[in-house]
Amino acid sequence: MSYACKGYTIRIKYNMDVQKVEEVYDQHLRINKTLQIHSGLWPYRPIKEKLIRRTIVFIMMAIFIFPHINGMRTWCGKNMDLVLCGENFEGVLYLGVVTLKYYVTILSEPRIMQIHKQIAKNWSTLTDSEEQSILIKHSKQGKIVTILYLVYLYAAGFAFSQVSMVPVILDYIWPLNESRPKILIVHAEYIIDPLQYYFELYGAYCILTFVNLTVLISIDTAFSSIVYQNLGVFSIVKNRLNAVTKRPNEKKDNAYELIVGAIRLHNSALQFNDLIEMSYRKTFLIILGYTILFLSVGGVILIEQTNIMQFIRLAMIEVGVMIHLLYLSYPGQKVLDYSSSICQESYTNEWYLISKKSKILLKFMMLRCIKPSVLTAGGLYIMNYENYGIIIKTAMSYVAVLASFR
Numbered sequence: 001m002s003y004a005c006k007g008y009t010i011r012i013k014y015n016m017d018v019q020k021v022e023e024v025y026d027q028h029l030r031i032n033k034t035l036q037i038h039s040g041l042w043p044y045r046p047i048k049e050k051l052i053r054r055t056i057v058f059i060m061m062a063i064f065i066f067p068h069i070n071g072m073r074t075w076c077g078k079n080m081d082l083v084l085c086g087e088n089f090e091g092v093l094y095l096g097v098v099t100l101k102y103y104v105t106i107l108s109e110p111r112i113m114q115i116h117k118q119i120a121k122n123w124s125t126l127t128d129s130e131e132q133s134i135l136i137k138h139s140k141q142g143k144i145v146t147i148l149y150l151v152y153l154y155a156a157g158f159a160f161s162q163v164s165m166v167p168v169i170l171d172y173i174w175p176l177n178e179s180r181p182k183i184l185i186v187h188a189e190y191i192i193d194p195l196q197y198y199f200e201l202y203g204a205y206c207i208l209t210f211v212n213l214t215v216l217i218s219i220d221t222a223f224s225s226i227v228y229q230n231l232g233v234f235s236i237v238k239n240r241l242n243a244v245t246k247r248p249n250e251k252k253d254n255a256y257e258l259i260v261g262a263i264r265l266h267n268s269a270l271q272f273n274d275l276i277e278m279s280y281r282k283t284f285l286i287i288l289g290y291t292i293l294f295l296s297v298g299g300v301i302l303i304e305q306t307n308i309m310q311f312i313r314l315a316m317i318e319v320g321v322m323i324h325l326l327y328l329s330y331p332g333q334k335v336l337d338y339s340s341s342i343c344q345e346s347y348t349n350e351w352y353l354i355s356k357k358s359k360i361l362l363k364f365m366m367l368r369c370i371k372p373s374v375l376t377a378g379g380l381y382i383m384n385y386e387n388y389g390i391i392i393k394t395a396m397s398y399v400a401v402l403a404s405f406r
Contacts, residue, residue, distance in 0.1 A: 142228030332383025343369030
């Protein structure tokens, strides 16, 4: 076969794979696909369109990070102001981490395309009606989690931006003899007068908030929805093991065939989990370091803050950071629970009723299941509730240490 024919065959296969992925996402993961398209992270859009969207995101992040860098130069030097210094440090940290997270996700595009391909393969190969219903159930659960996270983040972003408008709204509803002092949406060192261009800055930061929240939501919900797809496969493995002793057939060893099918599917789920791990482990490591730094510095700022409106505004950010890490830890905990439950299912069924060769297969599966599947941050930190609690406690202890140097 000539190189031209081979290339044509590869293009046809690629187009068929893309078509399957598009069909699955349109039917079961439409919200995630839409978010990724708008943020420039959907791999199958035209290169020119992705480039334009990504360039806009990077330019916006770069423009708005400079006032915070200038703010750090102003308030973290000789004219030290702990509150303003810390707030600008958090601004640089937040925008820098969102940009880095976005960049790492773009670099991981080839692996993410493999994940999409595996999801489409699962939907096309697991054709049993009961197994299809399990996949649909977990897709719906992932959709609910996506919607809750989306609504929360957009609502939190809206609330954060509206806190600075409270004096303006009160002046309109309940005017005094003089205007109330305006609250800047973000305290930074601008090249313009922030009070003179108050509403222009407010509008610009509202647009920035919407853009960076859309980027965060698209990346985070893509991860959670992908994990839920694999949780569906783990559930199917568990369902097959549960059926081992419930479909007896004297002429045919049904248990053996079911166990073989369960082992193959379990192996596929483990490989899929490893692929997810490799695709997101760098992002998780970035988020881990960011969370500790942000909560530690933010805690000190809250201690020093005397203005009640500013305290509420900054406290909302701190809570948002904690919820962000909790959201990312939740799928990791689910993977740990589901993989452990397969091991439990392996020895709690009526294994003593199956044939000897089936028991041997079951033993091998039990041995593999002893080590549960996990998702990690850079291979150093396991994403689960226990470690989430440890991180929060560590950050709070750093707050106490930093506060002691005041």
